[in-house]
Amino acid sequence: VKAELNRIFNKKCAYCEIDYGGASMDVEHFRPKGAVVEIDLSTQEPHSPPMVHAPGYYWLASEWTNLLPSCQHCNRPTTHTFEGVVDRTSGKSNFFPIAPGSKRRLGPRSQCQQLERPLLLDPTVDQPGDHLEFGDKGTIRPKQTSTGPSLKGQLSIRIYGLQRDDLVRRRETQESLLRLQIATIRRELVRLQKDNNDAAARQALVDSMNAIQTHFLAADKPFLAMVRQILKQELSWAV
Numbered sequence: 040v041k042a043e044l045n046r047i048f049n050k051k052c053a054y055c056e057i058d059y060g061g062a063s064m065d066v067e068h069f070r071p072k073g074a075v076v077e078i079d080l081s082t083q084e085p086h087s088p089p090m091v092h093a094p095g096y097y098w099l100a101s102e103w104t105n106l107l108p109s110c111q112h113c114n115r116p117t118t119h120t121f122e123g124v125v126d127r128t129s130g131k132s133n134f135f136p137i138a139p140g141s142k143r144r145l146g147p148r149s150q151c152q153q154l155e156r157p158l159l160l161d162p163t164v165d166q167p168g169d170h171l172e173f174g175d176k177g178t179i180r181p182k183q184t185s186t187g188p189s190l191k192g193q194l195s196i197r198i199y200g201l202q203r204d205d206l207v208r209r210r211e212t213q214e215s216l217l218r219l220q221i222a223t224i225r226r227e228l229v230r231l232q233k234d235n236n237d238a239a240a241r242q243a244l245v246d247s248m249n250a251i252q253t254h255f256l257a258a259d260k261p262f263l264a265m266v267r268q269i270l271k272q273e274l275s276w277a278v
Contacts, residue, residue, distance in 0.1 A: 040066060040106065041064065041066060041108070044064075044066065044106065044107070044108040045064070045108060048107075048108045049258045049259040050064075050108075050259065051108070051259070051261060052064070052108065052109050052110035052113055053067070053107040053108055053109055053162045053163075054107075054109055054110075054113040054114075054131070054160075054162070054195075054199045054201070055110060055112070055113050055199060055200075055201055055206055056261050056262050056263060056264065057110055057206065057209065057261050057262075058259070058261050059110060063111070064108050064109065064110060064111075065108070065109045065110070065111055065114040065115070066106055066107075066108065066109075067106070067107045067108065067109035067113075067114050067131060068096070068099065068100065068105055068106065068107075069105050069106075069107055069135075069157075069159075069161055070095065070096035070099050070105055070135055070144075071095040071096060071132075071133040071134075071135055072094075072095050072096055072097050072099060072100040073093065073094060073095050073097070073133065074091050074092060074093040074094060074095045074133050075091070075092040075093075075095045075096075075133055075134075075135050075143075076089055076090070076091050076132065076133045076134050077089075077090035077091070077092070077136070078134055078136045078194065078198070080136065080139065080158075080190070080194075083193060083194060083197045085134075091133075092143075095133065095135075096135075096144065098146065098147035104163070107161075107162070107163070109131065112130070112200060112203070112206075113130065113131060113199045113200060113201075114130060114131050114132070115130045115132065116128050116129075116130040116132050117129065117130050117200070119200055119203035119204065119205070120203070120204045120205075121202055121203055121204060122202075122204070123204060129197065129198060129199065129200030129203065130198070130199075130200060131159075131198055131199060134159070134198050135157065135159065136157070136158040136159065136194055136198075137155055137156055137157055137158060138156035138157075138158055138190075141154050141155050141156040142154040142155060143155055157191075158190055158191050158194045159191065159194060159195050159198060159199075160191060160192075160195040160199075165191075167264040168182070168264065168267075168268065169182065169189070170182050170189040170191045170192035170195065171189075171192050171195070171196070171201075171264065172268065173210070173214075173264075173265045173268050173269070175214075176207070176211045176214070177206075177207040177208065177209070177210030177211030177212075177213075177214055177265075178202065178207060178210075179196060179201050179202055179207075179210070179265075180192075180196070181193045181196060209261070209262075210262050210265055213255070213261060213262050213265070213266070214262075214265065214269065216254075216255075217251070217255050217266060217269060217270075218269070218273075220247045220250050220251050220255075221269075221270075221273050221274060223243060223244075223247040224244060224247045224248065224274065227240045227241070227243045227244040227247070228244065231244065251270070256270075
């Protein structure tokens with residue numbers, strides 16, 4: 040199972056898109072199999088005292104569509120630093136919030152399957168760009184909708200820990216390298232506008248476009264959602 044998940048997800052965490060770099064991965068159950076810990080949607084924190092429903096989605100314990108590869112930081116409760124000053128615990132663990140008014144599935148024959156509306160991003164179903172957007176320097180935030188920030192985006196960032204400092208730094212590095220290639224493309228396009236026969240400019244343009252495809256858009260590269268957003272904003276004609 041691990042080998043197949045690694046093949047499908049190119050050895051990247053399904054949640055944060057970080058490559059494992061040789062570290063171990065967890066086989067994550069999107070719908071928790073043992074128990075479900077409730078989240079207070081108003082504070083986006085676990086209830087105190089905890090509200091736990093047991094058992095969880097036990098009938099999905101070996102269901103292929105419920106399994107995802109996850110780095111341990113996104114999956115296991117871990118204390119991280121956020122914004123340089125706040126130490127907070129994040130991690131998917133047994134959290135699985137659903138939208139107000141929707142019905143939680145309580146068994147394999149539950150009639151609520153179509154009524155259950157998860158409030159966490161499932162990367163095999165959801166489009167991250169519908170709920171998340173990336174800011175400068177590797178930051179991430181919930182996407183603004185007609186009714187305010189996406190609640191699914193907010194809870195996914197909070198529970199998966201997508202704004203933890205070490206992850207932001209890695210996204211910032213990838214963003215900086217990508218923007219260097221974008222700057223080269225713009226510079227060479229200006230040169231070609233002045234002289235369409237400038238062979239050096241044309242070759243530099245081709246090299247930068249190939250570099251983006253190879254080093255940023257290949258399936259095994261990290262942070263594809265961020266890369267695609269930046270390219271759509273900066274080079275919409277090229278994507």
